[in-house]
Amino acid sequence: MKIVVLVKxxxxxxxxxxxxxxTGLADRxxxxxxxxxxxxxxxxxxxxxxxxxxxxxxxVLTMASEAATATVRKxxxxxxxxxxQVVDEALLGxxxxxxxxxxxxxxxxxxxxLAIAGNLSxxxxxxxxxxxxxxxxxxxxxxxxxxxxxxxxxxxxxxATDGGTATVTAEFPAVISITERLPDARFxxxxxxxxxxxxxxxxxxxxxxxxxxDDPAAARSIMITIGEKPPREAGVKIVDEGDAGEKLADFLIxxxxx
Numbered sequence: 001m002k003i004v005v006l007v008k009x010x011x012x013x014x015x016x017x018x019x020x021x022x023t024g025l026a027d028r029x030x031x032x033x034x035x036x037x038x039x040x041x042x043x044x045x046x047x048x049x050x051x052x053x054x055x056x057x058x059x060v061l062t063m064a065s066e067a068a069t070a071t072v073r074k075x076x077x078x079x080x081x082x083x084x085q086v087v088d089e090a091l092l093g094x095x096x097x098x099x100x101x102x103x104x105x106x107x108x109x110x111x112x113x114l115a116i117a118g119n120l121s122x123x124x125x126x127x128x129x130x131x132x133x134x135x136x137x138x139x140x141x142x143x144x145x146x147x148x149x150x151x152x153x154x155x156x157x158x159x160a161t162d163g164g165t166a167t168v169t170a171e172f173p174a175v176i177s178i179t180e181r182l183p184d185a186r187f188x189x190x191x192x193x194x195x196x197x198x199x200x201x202x203x204x205x206x207x208x209x210x211x212x213x214d215d216p217a218a219a220r221s222i223m224i225t226i227g228e229k230p231p232r233e234a235g236v237k238i239v240d241e242g243d244a245g246e247k248l249a250d251f252l253i254x255x256x257x258x
Contacts, residue, residue, distance in 0.1 A: 001053070001055065001056045001057070001113045001114070001152075002056075002057045002059065002110075002111060002112050002113050002114075003046040003049070003050070003056060003057070003058050003059070003112070003113065003114045003115075003116060003150075004058075004059045004060075004061050004107055004110055004112040004114070004115045004116070005039070005042050005043045005045075005046050005058065005059070005060055005061065005075070005080070005115075005116050005117070006039065006042070006061050006062070006103060006115065006116070006117035006118075006129075006130075007035050007036065007039035007040070007042070007043065007060055007061070007062050007072065007075055008035070008036045008039055008062060008063075008064070008118075008121050008123075009028075009033050009034070009035060009036075009062065009064050009068040009071045009072070010033070010034065010035075010036045010121055010122050010123040011026060011027075011028055011031050011032070011033065011034075011123060012031045012032040012033070012034050013034070013036075013037065013122050015031030015032060016031060017123070019226065019228070021226060021227075021228055023092075023093065024093070024226040025092070025093050026123055028065075028067075033067070033068065033071050034071065035071055035072070035074055035075065036118060036121050036122055036123075037122070037180075037185075038118025038119065038120070038121070038122070038178070038179075038180060039117070039118050039121075040078070040184075040185035041118065041178060041180065041182045041183065041184065041185055042116045042117055042118050042177075042178055042182075043058070043060065043075055043078060043080065043116075043185060044078075044182070044183055044184070044185040044186060045116055045148050045150075045178060045182055046058045046080075046114075046116055047078060047079045047080070047186065048183075049150045050079070057081050057082075058079065058080045058081055059080060059081065059082050059083065059084060059110060059112075060072060060075035060076065060080045060082070060083040060084070061083075061084045061085075061086075061103065061106055061107065061110065061115075062083075062084075062085050062086070063085075063086040063091060063094070063099060063102055063103055063106075064085060064086075064087070065087065065092075066087050068085065069085065069201075072085055072201075073196050073197075073201070074188060074196075076192075076195075076196035076199045076201070077188035077192040077193045077195070077196040078185065078186055078187075078188050078192060079186070079192060080199075081199065081200075082199055082200040082201065082202070083199070083200070083201045083202070084106060084110060084201075084202045084203075084204060085201070085202070085203050085204070086102055086103075086106055086203075086204045086205070086206075086209065087203050087204070087205065088205045088206045088213070090206055090213035090214070091206070091213060094213070096124075096126050096128060096129060096132065097132070098211075098213060099129060100128075100129050100132035100133050100136060101136060101211055102206070102209060102211055103129070103133055104132075104133045104136040104137050105209040105210065105211050106204060106209060107133065107137065108137060109204070109208075109209060112173055113172045113173055113174075114150065114155055114172060114173065114174055114175075114176065115130075115133070115173075115174070115175045115176070116148075116175075116176055116177070116178065117129065117130045117133075117175070117176070117177045117178075118177060118178060119143065119144050119177045119178060119179050130143055130175050130176070130177035131143055131175075131177075133175055134174070134175040137173075137175070139173045139174055139175060140170035140171060140174045140175070141170070141174070141175045141176070141177075142155065142156075142157055142159070142168045142169070142170045142174065142175075142176045142177075143159070143176065143177040144159050144160070144177060144178075144179055145157035145158060145159055145168075145176055145177065145178050145179065145182075146158050146159065146160055146165075146178075146179050146181040146182070147181070147182075148176065148178060148182065153171060153172055154169055154170060154171045154172060154174070155169070155170055155172070155174055155176055156168065156169040156170075157176065157178075236251060238251070
C-alpha cells in the first residue's frame with residue numbers, strides 16, 4: 001500500500017504572524033518555519049499504520065519554496081520512506097484552486113492508495129484543499145475525521161456532526177483529512193535524522209506536472225488591496241463616582257452596542 005501525506009511549511013504557530021505589505025503574502029522569514037502540526041499528525045496516522053503493516057510505503061508531499069526543503073526532511077526523519085516537493089516560482093501566492101490542482105497532479109504522478117492531509121493549515125485556514133483534490137482526481141473524500149481506521153482496501157473514520165457522530169467509509173484510492181483529535185506526532189530520533197539524509201527526495205516543477213499557473217481558462221483569485229492592521233488603541237476607562245452606570249449606558253449607546 002502507498003500512503004501519501006500532504007504536509008505544509010508554515011510560520012511557527014507560537015510566533016508573530018506578519019504580512020508583507022509589498023506582496024500581500026505571509027512573511028515566512030518573520031519567525032521560524034515548521035511543518036504544520038496538523039500535517040505532522042496526519043503523518044503519524046500513516047506511520048502508525050506502516051509500523052504494523054509491512055510493505056506499506058509512506059510518501060511526504062508538499063508544495064513550497066526551495067527554502068522549505070530542510071523542514072520537509074523532518075517528515076523523512078520521522079519515518080517516511082521518501083519525499084516529493086513541488087517547487088516553482090510561478091506558485092508564489094498560489095490560491096486554493098491552483099494549489100489543489102498542483103497537488104492533485106503530483107498525487108496522480110506519484111500514485112497512491114490513500115492520501116492523508118490535515119483538515120486546515122494554521123496559516124491559510126482554508127480547510128477545503130483535501131476535498132478539492134478529491135474532486136479533481138474523481139476519488140472519494142472523507143474529511144474532518146476525528147478517528148481513522150485503515151483497512152486493506154478502504155479507510156473509515158468518525159466525523160462529528162451537529163447531531164452526534166457519523167461513521168464514514170471510502171474505498172481506495174481515497175483522500176481523507178484529519179482533525180487535531182488524532183494523536184500527537186512522534187519525535188524524530190537520531191537514527192531517523194541520519195537516515196533521512198539518504199532517503200529519496202524528488203523535486204518537481206509545474207512543467208513536470210504539466211500544470212500552467214497562468215492558464216486563462218482556470219479561475220484564479222486576485223488580490224485587490226492590502227493594509228497593515230492598525231495598532232490597538234486604549235479603551236475608555238470609567239471611574240465610578242456614583243454615576244458609573246450612566247456612563248456605561250451612554251458608552252454602549254454611543255457605540256451602538258445597546
